[in-house]
Amino acid sequence: MTQQATPGRISPEELIALALDPGSFRTWDRPLPRLAIEEGYAEELAAAKAKSGRDESIITGEGSIEGRRVAVILSEFTFLGGSIGVSAATRITEAIEKATHLGLPLLASPVSGGTRMQEGTAAFVQMARITAAVNAHKRARLPYLVYLRHPTTGGVFASWGSLGHVTAAQPQAMIGFLGPKVYKALFGKEFPAGVQQSENLHRHGKIDAVTHPRHLRKFIIGILTVLNANPDELRTGNHPDSAPAVDDADTGARETQSWPAVTASRLPLRPGLRDFLRVAAGDLVPLGGTAGESPKTLAIALATIGGRGTVVVGLDRKGADGGATFGPAELREARRGMDLAEALGLPLLTVIDTPGAELSKEAEEGGLGQEIALTLAKLLDLRVPTMTLLLGQGAGGGALALFPTDRIVAFSNSWLAPLLPEGASAIVHGNTRHAGAMAQQQRVSASAMFQDGLLDEVLEEPDSFQARSANIFLAKAASAVDQHLRDIATTDLDVLIKDRSRRYVPGRP
Known part of the structure; x- marks a missing residue:
């Protein structure tokens, strides 16, 4: 395979502007209490907050797409590589639960290196907590749509990043479970190029579409249109349901x-x-x-x-x-x-x-x-x-x-x-x-x-x-x-x- 190209990273603000109706986004985020587990890397957290302008690696809220209310969960890569610790997992879980309570479709767009290594196993097991919330959302027969951005790896990809009813990915994005740096450190050689590229996963049927961010809105509109189709409001004209009914003969x-x-x-x-x-x-x-x-x-x-x-x-x-x-x-x-x-x-x-x-x-x-x-x-x-x-x-x-x-x-x-x-x-x-x-x-x-x-x-x-x-x-x-x-x-x-x-x-x- 050819060497994988590096796509540009899409910020949460850019994705919101491209996918949602203008001015419709409203944040659900609330201040997060300081946890004891975070004391061990407090300086790194402070630096991440200063660099990203965020209090965590996750942004949640709601907006609308063609007037339909939609909940959103977006990763911020500039905050410790979009990694998920206990606080980030809490924000994700609370947002999923709120979307379920409100009966809203949910668009999740991770970009992450996976579990926050500074928090170890306590952070790692949060993927089970997030997955349980996704399961409850899906049991309510509410759409769970995923848009994978570059890069999405590790436990994030192996949990809420891979549970979408429909999953699309950014072109040329690195998507996979195993981080290439980890592979090289463990085995002393480069991971095969192109394997973890979104286009390759699409060819193998692991994701549904490779969609440029500027086309994501249209892609979501198509899905929501089908899911919200009203059988009592049938189209007329050239649509096939206006064809002659099949007679008894x-x-x-x-x-x-x-x-x-x-x-x-x-x-x-x-x-x-x-x-x-x-x-x-x-x-x-x-x-x-x-x-x-x-x-x-x-x-x-x-x-x-x-x-x-x-x-x-x-x-x-x-x-x-x-x-x-x-x-x-x-x-x-x-x-x-x-x-x-x-x-x-x-x-x-x-x-x-x-x-x-x-x-x-x-x-x-x-x-x-x-x-x-x-x-x-x-x-x-x-x-x-x-x-x-x-x-x-x-x-x-x-x-x-x-x-x-x-x-x-x-x-x-x-x-x-x-x-x-x-x-x-x-x-x-x-x-x-x-x-x-x-x-x-x-x-x-x-x-x-x-x-x-x-x-x-x-x-x-x-x-x-x-x-x-x-x-x-x-x-x-x-x-x-x-x-x-x-x-x-x-x-x-x-x-x-x-x-x-x-x-x-x-x-x-």
């Missing part, structure tokens, strides 16, 4: 031969996950690097669909076509999306379009089978309304792990099977020549699945996907998704969870 399924459906699902011009989101989502905040240029097989996003805030977890065959793999890590990422929906009280939409999971030594050793099981179990017990759109291919256990939800809608040429038909043919016949017959025998097509009670609705497709026909169809699909999300939003959660598995019982009504 479309709700069923014309008889479709399974193998032609499989081949149609693989056509290059067939719309994919990102095409659907482009048409369906009024507001869209991609998470975990899913908006990048490099292909990915799984995407997580916050979106408004029909004016309703929704978490989308989708498998994208176009990522697989671009060489991206779908393995254990992607399933763990899918569960992160499910956790996010549950934590924020938003409905979950899963979108399935995949030729199947990676079949390799690495996938086996990475626990692919176990990850499928854990994801499937998580989805079935998720305590928010859930819905699936079967967009195209649905091969293997990875597809199944995102399938069993409260409502399931499918494109007419979509399908679900335990294995690619070619693979099923190889198992039964010893070759792939019987793939078509196996697809028909296994009843993998949407029409067969509808007849078997496995789908709630099948949407007929155009004969070909040109730009106009694809957009019209995707808008129609978005309208169907919106309608089903509306329907399940008013159903008791315990009833929804109980019914999720009932459709798979033979002979159920």
Whole structure:
């Protein structure tokens, strides 16, 4: 990797000016009593106060973003490197608790070398105290948003810096647990360059976005817009929820031969996950690097669909076509999306379009089978309304792990099977020549699945996907998704969870 560049440090005042409405910030800070533990480094504290103009390394308060009240916690690096001692931890904890009491979303922006070494273990264990306060804030289903500034390391990164519902970081910021100076002192060599850079963490899906401070406000507005979307105040005009409702003739399924459906699902011009989101989502905040240029097989996003805030977890065959793999890590990422929906009280939409999971030594050793099981179990017990759109291919256990939800809608040429038909043919016949017959025998097509009670609705497709026909169809699909999300939003959660598995019982009504 190339040598990491050093970004400029952003002061609390600069971040407040960039993110909050002008003049809206009000401090929550109160004078902190002198602690006995601080006597041992009183001169250093005095020097830090003189240098920074602060009484501690933490600034707290509230402001507004487009008129919405937001609590903020900001680190000050010029005060002993933003380190966290007992007093700083008290200020952080009290601010989190106040935000929870007031019902406010919280923006935390650490920049810190970690625990204050002068206070040792007493300071170190404060990370547990802060984490408990964050947990309580999140249990109240209040948004906890994190913006990591340069640098954020040590116990701060390993506690309140890594607990955000959504986490962004400053470009080229050093973000990581281990301090490079400590590594060099212990091992006598430099820590590999670029590993602890925000862009590298984003590539590995450890943070959701790399955002310049001047774009942070827009990023937060997008998140808060989705989280505050009112399903009773729906947009009109060109939004997909104004598309024609799906009529009764479309709700069923014309008889479709399974193998032609499989081949149609693989056509290059067939719309994919990102095409659907482009048409369906009024507001869209991609998470975990899913908006990048490099292909990915799984995407997580916050979106408004029909004016309703929704978490989308989708498998994208176009990522697989671009060489991206779908393995254990992607399933763990899918569960992160499910956790996010549950934590924020938003409905979950899963979108399935995949030729199947990676079949390799690495996938086996990475626990692919176990990850499928854990994801499937998580989805079935998720305590928010859930819905699936079967967009195209649905091969293997990875597809199944995102399938069993409260409502399931499918494109007419979509399908679900335990294995690619070619693979099923190889198992039964010893070759792939019987793939078509196996697809028909296994009843993998949407029409067969509808007849078997496995789908709630099948949407007929155009004969070909040109730009106009694809957009019209995707808008129609978005309208169907919106309608089903509306329907399940008013159903008791315990009833929804109980019914999720009932459709798979033979002979159920």
